[in-house]
Amino acid sequence: xxxxxxxxxxxxxxxxxxxxxxxxxxxxxxxxxxxxxxxxxxxxxxxxxxxxxxxxxxxxxxxxxxxxxxxxxxxxxxxxxxxxxxxxxxxxxxxxxxxxxxxxxxxxxxxxxxxxxxxxxxxxxxxxxxxxxxxxxxxxxxxxxxxxxxxxxxxxxxxxxxxxxxxxxxxxxxxxxxxxxxxxxxxxxxxxxxxxxxxxxxxxxxxxxxxxxxxxxxxxxxxxxxxxxxxxxxxxxxxxxxxxxxxxxxxxxxxxxxxxxxxxxxxxxxxxxxxxxxxxxxxxxx
Numbered sequence: 001x002x003x004x005x006x007x008x009x010x011x012x013x014x015x016x017x018x019x020x021x022x023x024x025x026x027x028x029x030x031x032x033x034x035x036x037x038x039x040x041x042x043x044x045x046x047x048x049x050x051x052x053x054x055x056x057x058x059x060x061x062x063x064x065x066x067x068x069x070x071x072x073x074x075x076x077x078x079x080x081x082x083x084x085x086x087x088x089x090x091x092x093x094x095x096x097x098x099x100x101x102x103x104x105x106x107x108x109x110x111x112x113x114x115x116x117x118x119x120x121x122x123x124x125x126x127x128x129x130x131x132x133x134x135x136x137x138x139x140x141x142x143x144x145x146x147x148x149x150x151x152x153x154x155x156x157x158x159x160x161x162x163x164x165x166x167x168x169x170x171x172x173x174x175x176x177x178x179x180x181x182x183x184x185x186x187x188x189x190x191x192x193x194x195x196x197x198x199x200x201x202x203x204x205x206x207x208x209x210x211x212x213x214x215x216x217x218x219x220x221x222x223x224x225x226x227x228x229x230x231x232x233x234x235x236x237x238x239x240x241x242x243x244x245x246x247x248x249x250x251x252x253x254x255x256x257x258x259x260x261x262x263x264x265x266x267x268x269x270x271x272x273x274x275x276x277x278x279x280x281x282x283x284x285x286x
Contacts, residue, residue: 014216023219025234031080033211036242038180041201065089070151072096072144073158074120077182081155100140102127150174157182165190172198181205207245207266214241
């Protein structure tokens with residue numbers, strides 16, 4: 001506002017270092033939140049059309065345990081989504097960067113995940129440097145979605161429009177039955193339309209990757225109250241926020257006769273929230 005009105009207004013900066021008012025768990029928040037909302041969907045869903053009968057009871061009871069999870073990207077969102085999936089017993093099958101993809105048919109080990117953290121966050125290297133790791137395969141110049149890998153869950157965490165129609169076809173052919181978006185709009189419109197006819201659960205980015213901005217709001221709340229919450233306290237609040245986002249999208253889709261259309265549920269719930277606020281303030285007469 002200073003340039004337009006010749007005055008200085010109050011501003012807010014989030015994502016700060018914890019040395020000067022930042023929140024614990026902010027770097028982890030988007031990836032953790034993505035897994036938390038997916039976990040809620042797995043808890044709620046009972047049908048699993050494309051999941052073998054012998055695995056259904058186990059998923060309903062243990063959720064991520066034993067599920068094969070494709071992850072794209074290798075930045076903050078991908079790293080911490082993978083960390084949480086592995087903590088919950090899932091098998092992380094892939095990562096990627098702009099040069100190619102790194103896969104493991106049996107799932108990355110915790111030591112390999114630590115190596116990836118160091119490679120990306122300290123060395124600033126490329127995934128190709130891990131190509132000689134035990135059980136790892138590097139695919140130069142290829143995206144995760146081009147490889148036709150078998151999976152249960154897909155978590156695109158790299159970039160916009162990374163899953164196009166051909167990649168969506170390969171996901172369905174590989175047995176994928178759950179897609180939750182960690183990146184911003186990582187799936188093209190035609191790929192979304194196709195996936196919604198093929199997978200059991202599709203959670204759009206506007207709901208699935210809200211954990212980051214939600215934790216920025218938690219950071220602002222801490223600053224306002226002059227409080228510093230522990231990682232455990234922030235984690236509980238983040239989990240609660242993502243659980244509520246899922247519940248709202250799920251309930252709204254049900255109310256409009258479109259059960260499990262979480263894209264519609266998220267859109268409609270957002271619209272209704274704005275509509276009700278405008279109406280309460282007297283801007284709308286209907």
